[in-house]
Amino acid sequence: MKRYEIIDTPIDVQKYSELVLHPAAGAVTVFTGHVREWTHGVRTLYLAYEAYVPMAEKKLAEIGAEMEAKWPGVQVAMAHRIGELKISDIAVVIAVSSPHRKEAYEANEYAIERIKEVVPIWKKEIWEDGEEWIGAQKKYPEKGSESQ
Amino acid sequence: MITVHYFARLRELTGKDEESLDRAPLTVEDLLNWAEATYPGFGKETIHVAVNEEYALKDDVIQAGDICAFIPPVSGG
Secondary structure (H helix, E strand, C coil): CCCEEEECCCHHHHHHHHHCCCCCCEEEEEEECCCCECCCCEEEEEEEEEEEEEHHHHHHHHHHHHHHHCCCCEEEEEEEEEEEEEEEEEEEEEEEEEEHHHHHHHHHHHHHHHHHHCCCCCEEECCCCCEEECCCCCCCCCCCCCCC | CCCECCCCCHHHHCCEEEECCCCCCCEEEHHHHHHHCCCCCCHHHHEEEEECCCCEEEEEEECCCEEEEEEECCCCC
């Protein structure tokens, strides 16, 4: 199985933590992001995620490479689920191992922030009285600025 | 020919997952202008373009055979 993947079936968290575990790892942090029922007073019935799958998997792998460069010794596995998800379902899992715990925590938080910035995945919230694609992207980058 | 992909809100707006265009070479900005003119409400100000699965800048040139995707504001996680 792949370390960076978009899947359309329930996420098996244990598989991703086992992927990054190795004898030199003294810490593994596992983050799971779940479908939340209430957001700013609005009740979500379910979510629908879609992705540009090949580019999304490539971007996840790039984020993993960024993490390995910033925190030498970390190993990373990440998956994001697409399709219709119910309340409390796992939408994303990030597993990070490192020799010591500090790096595993820091790198894990970095990963979710970067996913929200650059990975082509979209979330539609379906409420009792409507639905909407969610997202708040910055204006188009100018030449010379960061392309993401 | 180039291929363009539509996702999320843009897929619903255009009623298409993808289409082929016989307009290459053209810049990313040209492509965004074409989309805005063709699909009112496209919202090009907040949409990025990926060319061959990499984010492109507005003056990058798209060549025949390239695979493009309009990337509306992302919301993974």
